[in-house]
Amino acid sequence: MPVHFYHLCEAKTVLKDQVGVLLADGRMARSVASRHIRDLVAGEIRSNGVVDLDRRLQVCQPTDRELFVIAFEEAVSVRPRKI
Secondary structure, three states: OOEEEEEEEEOOEEEOOOOOEEOOOHHHHHHHHHHHHHHHHHHHHHHHOOOOOOOEEEEEOOOOOEEEEEEHHHHOOOOOOOO
16 A cells, blocks of 8 residues: 655745555545645634635655645535625
8 A cells, every 4th residue: 555645835935744645546636635635724714714725735645756636625615695
């Protein structure tokens, strides 16, 4: 089972995942990435009520080879208020 690393990218800053997650395949890695993003967004809402969707999660192999990137705005849906 391969290890997948989830690096948080914001502007020119990259916060590298030092631990990684063992997952069976890329489909599971994509699902975990979306869940990580939603958890981060939920934490922001709880802590300060502000959500920054201008970030992305880069998923890499242990060699740092990028497998894919998910933008925060792809992992959540925002519905406009209906008046």
